[in-house]
Amino acid sequence: MTPLSRRQIAWRAAQDLPDGAYVNLGIGLPTLVSDYIPEGREVVFHSENGVLGLGPAPAPGEEDPDLINAGRGLVTIVPGGAIVHHNDAFLIIRGGHLDYSLLGAFQVSAAGDLANWATDDPTFPPGLGGAMDLAVGAKEVRVLIEHTTKDGRPRLVARCTYPLTAARCVKRIYTNLAVLDVTEAGFVVREMVAGLDAPALQRLTDAPLAFAPDCGVLKAPPLGERARG
Template sequence: MTPLTRHQMAWRAAQDLPEGAYANLGIGIPTLTASYVPPDREVIFHSENGVLGLGPSPKPGEEDEELIDAGKNFTTLITGGCYVHHADAFLMIRGGHLDVSLLGAFEVSGKGDLANWTTEDPDFPPGVGGAMDLAVGARAIRVLMEHTSKKGEPRIKHQCSLPLTAAGVVKRIYTNLAVIDVTPEGLVVREMVPGMDLERLQALTEPKLTLAADWREIRAPAISVPSKAKASEQAA
């Protein structure tokens, strides 16, 4: 069983974005998603720092030092894209103009509670950024995160142990092991990486999991990442 890489997780999330969607990309793994939208599909990416029409990551040597995303990574602008004032970027969020927001998280509960703004570690400064606004302003919240912590502890929990960003907002979770929907009946596993089974996944997850009748394996493509990009990604 081989877990998905961060780029493969971003690829998987990108496949679910519908044609014509306005989608916000949060800091961390979500910022990679703009590079993996199917070529025949138009998705307009929003970045809270003031970009509408965010494009894929630039090729090595083609970075524009004046064009970054919310995570301070170099990015690109699609044809027709624009820069906006920071306040206007937040007006788009608060005005309910975003179809979906892809966010990173430290923890998610079985009820869809989101904790993504602080680990309460004094060496890791907290920063809520636009997460609270996005949690209530975007029509759908989807989370991309590693399934377990570096210590191997579950990050999908009965109840979040970290301070909440918002309660009951997460509808879908993409991890390096599975795709899981948060439903009124509980957590439903839609997809798992090859070699994973429900029993092993349950051992890494606190809330009870139910396997969807039509579940399938995640068949992610191999993705080559330049060494410079890898270093930047690990730093983030």
């Protein structure tokens, strides 16, 4: 069994974004998604700091210190892009104008509850950023996440133990082991990596799993750690 790399998780999530979609990428794993949009599709990426039409990282010498993404990384703006002020950047988010919000998470529950802003460590200052706005405002919220923590504890749970970002907001989850939908009946596995069986995936998940009748194999091409073009 070979789990997907972080870049492969991002690649898999990118394949599901349709032509013409307006998408916000949360900090961390989701920011990798923009590197893997299939040829021929135009997807417009929105950044909470007021950029519509976020492009890839600049080539050496092309950096613009005034052009950053939500994670403060230097970016470019594509032809057709636009700059808006913060209130309009969040009007876009909160007013339901985004087709997808792709977010990272600490935990997701079988009801679609999302926890991604605070842990149980009192010395670690919490940080919201735009997560609560995105979780409530976008038409559809999808999460990219490692299936378990570094020490092997499930991140997909019956009930979140960390403070919630929003309740019942997540519709689809991409992990290094599986693609799952959140339904009224809980988690439904749509794809899982080859060499993993249902009982093994269930052992790594702290909530009951159902398996789609057409459950497929989760696979992604080999990807270098550097972004394409």
